[in-house]
Amino acid sequence: PIAISVLGFFVSGVFAFAFSDIDVIPGPAQSWMVIVSSALIVFGAEANTPGTVIGVFKKLIRNEHNSWDISALALSLLGTVINLLVTFASRTKLAPVWRDVLLNWGPLVSGFAVACDYYGGLLETGFLFGSYELRTEQWLDEKRQWDDDEARGEHATPEWATAKIEDFRRVMQRQNGGASSLNAEQLESELAQDFKLMPSDSTMKRWLKMARK
DSSP: OHHHHHHHHHHHHHHHHHGGGGGGSOHHHHHHHHHHHHHHHHHHHHHHHHHHHHHHHHHHHTTOOOHHHHHHHHHHHHHHHHHHHHHHHHHSOOOHHHHHHHHHHHHHHHHHHHHHHHHHHHHHHHHHHHHHHHHHHHHHHHHHHHHHHHHTTOSOOOOOEEOOHHHHHHHHHHTTTOGGGOOHHHHHHHHHTTTEEOOOHHHHHHHHHHHHO
8 A cells, every 4th residue: 555655646746846847748648647646645545544543453452552653543534534525525515615615625634634644654564664673683682592591501301201191181171161172283282281292193083082072
């Protein structure tokens, strides 16, 4: 969506920087350029809205939001609402005063909101990349610390042994009545929690049969 918005702003920006020289382009071509750039900008803004809303509310739930997130969400909502109101005003018979206000000022407000929505999408993308880099750096620091501790022999290696029937019964007790749906992968994962290896295939099949009963 951001790339689509970039293309739309690029085409519309030609009119701002070309000044009167834009007249070398035939009138009908200019009209199509305006239509295409507007369609790209609106499409990019609306396609970006779900990602912005999901990203902001994800941070709201985790209590990691800030004023930039709220601003991006509010401006995205404003742009969508104003676009709809301008469309209704141009296609329906509203009261003359409301219709004139919406048609005269609505596009200006919408243009401002859509441009801010574009930057809101960039901000949320920047926050996403930045948080990923912070998590990666934290993980690397913890890994270096782990490697240093392991080199000094501070990590005890657990003893692994083949699971016995009492280990299987312990797994059954942890299932809270859901043991009948156990499969081989789940059983292996459960046994691994106790540092136990899978038994032979025949024993494993017999245990799974017991679990289903």
